[in-house]
Amino acid sequence: MGRWEPNAQSRLRxxxxxxxxxxxxxxxxxxxxxxxxxxxxRTFFRHFAxxxxxxxxxxxxxxxxxxxxxxxxxxxxxxxxGPAALAAVAAAFEVAxxxxxxxxxxxRQRQRVIDANPPLQEREVAKMDRISAxxxxxxxxxxxxxxxxxxAAEAGTGAFKVAFTRWVADxxxxxxxxxxREAIAELRTLLPATA
Amino acid sequence: MGRWEPNAQSRLRxxxxxxxxxxxxxxxxxxxxxxxxxxxxRTFFRHFAxxxxxxxxxxxxxxxxxxxxxxxxxxxxxxxxGPAALAAVAAAFEVAxxxxxxxxxxxRQRQRVIDANPPLQEREVAKMDRISAxxxxxxxxxxxxxxxxxxAAEAGTGAFKVAFTRWVADxxxxxxxxxxREAIAELRTLLPATA
Numbered sequence: 001m002g003r004w005e006p007n008a009q010s011r012l013r014x015x016x017x018x019x020x021x022x023x024x025x026x027x028x029x030x031x032x033x034x035x036x037x038x039x040x041x042r043t044f045f046r047h048f049a050x051x052x053x054x055x056x057x058x059x060x061x062x063x064x065x066x067x068x069x070x071x072x073x074x075x076x077x078x079x080x081x082g083p084a085a086l087a088a089v090a091a092a093f094e095v096a097x098x099x100x101x102x103x104x105x106x107x108r109q110r111q112r113v114i115d116a117n118p119p120l121q122e123r124e125v126a127k128m129d130r131i132s133a134x135x136x137x138x139x140x141x142x143x144x145x146x147x148x149x150x151x152a153a154e155a156g157t158g159a160f161k162v163a164f165t166r167w168v169a170d171x172x173x174x175x176x177x178x179x180x181r182e183a184i185a186e187l188r189t190l191l192p193a194t195a
Numbered sequence: 196m197g198r199w200e201p202n203a204q205s206r207l208r209x210x211x212x213x214x215x216x217x218x219x220x221x222x223x224x225x226x227x228x229x230x231x232x233x234x235x236x237r238t239f240f241r242h243f244a245x246x247x248x249x250x251x252x253x254x255x256x257x258x259x260x261x262x263x264x265x266x267x268x269x270x271x272x273x274x275x276x277g278p279a280a281l282a283a284v285a286a287a288f289e290v291a292x293x294x295x296x297x298x299x300x301x302x303r304q305r306q307r308v309i310d311a312n313p314p315l316q317e318r319e320v321a322k323m324d325r326i327s328a329x330x331x332x333x334x335x336x337x338x339x340x341x342x343x344x345x346x347a348a349e350a351g352t353g354a355f356k357v358a359f360t361r362w363v364a365d366x367x368x369x370x371x372x373x374x375x376r377e378a379i380a381e382l383r384t385l386l387p388a389t390a
Contacts, residue, residue, distance in 0.1 A: 082381065082384050082385040083384070083385055083386065085385070086385040086386065121321070122317045122318065122320075122321040123317065125317075125320050125321050125324045126316070126317040126320050126321070129320045132353075147357065147361070147377070147378065147381050148381055148384075148385065150357040150360070150361075151353070151354060151357055151378060151381055151382050151385060152385055154350075154353030154354065154356065154357055155349075155350050155353055155354075155382065155385060157353075158327075158346070158349030158350055158352075158353050159346060159349065159350075161349065162342065162345040162346055162349055165345070166342070166345075182342070183342065183346060186277065186342050186343055186346055187346050187350065187386070188386045189277050189278070189343075190277040190278055190280070190281040190343065190346060190347055190350065190386075191278065191281065191382070191383045191385075191386045
C-alpha cells in the first residue's frame, strides 16, 4: 500500500461490502468498487484477485493462524490423545476469535451478502471444510491418531461455525470470543451423559 | 420405471459412474450415459434432472430419512437436553448407515469422481452442511435449545462425514455402520478429560 493510498485495502473492502449490499454481489463490478473507494481498478487488483476474494481473502490467514496455534500448542506436548486434540483446536479458535476477526458490523454485512448468494454460501462452507481438513492434518503431525484427529477437527470447527453464526445474528453485540467459549462449553455437555 | 426398462435407474447410475471414472465428469454427456446403459436420453431425464444429479439424487432421501428418525426419536421424548439431542442424531446416522447406502464399491467409485472435481467437492460439502442445518431445525422443533441443537447437529454430522470418509478409504471393506459407531464412540472420548 503506497503512502498516497492510506488504508486502501480496508477502503476497498468496505466499498465492496456496501455495493454488494445495495446492488447484490452479481451486479457489482470491480470498477464500481474502485470508484466508490476513490481508488483505481489497478489498486484493487493489487489487493484482491477478484471481487469474490474481497469476501474470502481472510480465510487463508485464518487457516494459517489456526494451524500455527495447533502446531505450537503446549496441550499436545505429551501423549497426544483425543481430549488434548480437541482442547488444542478449541484454544486455536479462541485465539483467532480474540485477535483475528473484523468488527461485528462488518462481519454481519458480509454474512448478509453471502446468505443472499448460494454460490458464495457453498464457497464459505467449503472454506470451513478445508480448515477442518487442515487442522486434522496438523493434529496427525503432532501425533494424534487418525480418527481422533479428524473428529477433534470436525467438532471444533463445527462449534466455531455455530459460534460465528450466533455472533453475527446476536443483537446484543456479544464478543465472538464469548460465543466461541460458550459453544465449546456447551459441546462438552453434549457427550458425557450418553457415553 | 416401465416393465421394459428393468432397473433403469441403477443401470443409468452405474453407466454414469463408469463414464465419469473413465473420461472425467466434465467430459461425459447424458447421451453417452444413456447409450452405455442401453437406454434413451428420455429415460435418463425421467430419472435424473442432469448428469450431476446422478451423484447427488440420494441426498434428499438421506436428509428425509435422518429428519424422520430424529422427529420420531424416543430419546427426545422427555427433557430434550443436549446429550439426548446428540444421541438422537447419532442414532439417525446409524439407521441411515445400516439401511440407506449403496455397496462400498459404488460409493468408492462415486468418491473418486467427486475427489477429482472441485465443484463437485463443494457441492458434496454444501449438501452435508444443509443436512446439519436441517437436523438442528428438527431438534429445535423437538424442544432442544438453540445452541445445543446446532452443536449436536454439527458434531453428529461431522462424525458421520469422518466415518464415511474412512469407510470408502478402508481397504478392509468394513461396514459403514461399524465406522459410524466407531466414530461416535471416539467422539465421546474427546471431551471428558478436558472438561
